[in-house]
Amino acid sequence: MSRYIVKRFIQLAAVLFGITFLTFLLTYLSPGDPARLMLMSTGVTPSDELVQQVRVQLGLDQPFLIRYGTWLGHVFTGDFGMSYKYDRPVLDILLSRLPATLRLTGSALLLVILISFPLGIMSAVYRNKVLDYVIRLFSFAGLSMPSFWLGMLLMLVFGVQLKLLPVMGSSGWNSLILPACTLALPLIAQYVRQIRTVILEEMSQSYVTGARARGVKERVIMIHHILPNILLPIVTLMGMSTGALLGGAAIVESLFVWPGVGQMAVDAIFTRDYPLIQGYVIWMATIYVLLNLIVDLWTHLHDPRIRLDVDI
Numbered sequence: 001m002s003r004y005i006v007k008r009f010i011q012l013a014a015v016l017f018g019i020t021f022l023t024f025l026l027t028y029l030s031p032g033d034p035a036r037l038m039l040m041s042t043g044v045t046p047s048d049e050l051v052q053q054v055r056v057q058l059g060l061d062q063p064f065l066i067r068y069g070t071w072l073g074h075v076f077t078g079d080f081g082m083s084y085k086y087d088r089p090v091l092d093i094l095l096s097r098l099p100a101t102l103r104l105t106g107s108a109l110l111l112v113i114l115i116s117f118p119l120g121i122m123s124a125v126y127r128n129k130v131l132d133y134v135i136r137l138f139s140f141a142g143l144s145m146p147s148f149w150l151g152m153l154l155m156l157v158f159g160v161q162l163k164l165l166p167v168m169g170s171s172g173w174n175s176l177i178l179p180a181c182t183l184a185l186p187l188i189a190q191y192v193r194q195i196r197t198v199i200l201e202e203m204s205q206s207y208v209t210g211a212r213a214r215g216v217k218e219r220v221i222m223i224h225h226i227l228p229n230i231l232l233p234i235v236t237l238m239g240m241s242t243g244a245l246l247g248g249a250a251i252v253e254s255l256f257v258w259p260g261v262g263q264m265a266v267d268a269i270f271t272r273d274y275p276l277i278q279g280y281v282i283w284m285a286t287i288y289v290l291l292n293l294i295v296d297l298w299t300h301l302h303d304p305r306i307r308l309d310v311d312i
Contacts, residue, residue, distance in 0.1 A: 142189025
């Protein structure tokens, strides 16, 4: 087990190193002079002499590999650089936007868990019945709607016409409902289909047939046998979904003017705030890598077949 963990950490460290290199390379090749952009963002009319002076101060006159090595060394100490637009440390901006993203992510995941599991179970239990067709129709519709269109539809109905909920900002708990539902509904549709599929696969297994032959009630079979066996694929799917949500659903946060990490990334792209973009990409990569590691370790500990394959 310890060798497996060390191997996974080495692999993930290599992935993070590659992502940092590609991120820095793409920002290096991007059009525009970062020194000139930084001066323009502060309202200063940059002259060539002033731009050259700022380039020297920022180390932009150095070769690419030296700049990358210096930047990577600072990243290891928690210094992601200064934002061109806000003139603040990138890490401080990320941390200030993180609580809003955490609230939105937690609310969306709670909705997914509370709604998708009952619907998925009912769809599998009442297979090819009217209820199953209705739930499957809902899941198909949820997967077919783009998030920006769904968000605008919810804003139109509940914000503009019914005037029940605010359509933008984060002034109170009720402003969280529409963006959370916009994030949750496509995930609910995806999870309902996945849960229905894995439950139907388990219901066709021989141990379920044997339990029914012994007179075990369907509810007992579902709760004590089928549901524990479907946790592995569902936990894996949930880990990846959590990574995407924690990275910040940029479209949804921008649509609802939600002050999270996703909206920050969109603003940074429009203003060419390269240090902030680099910090956001590292944040996204780290979240995905860590959640992938956690899911792998959890699966490795709870599935004897995977432990056997790794040991061999």
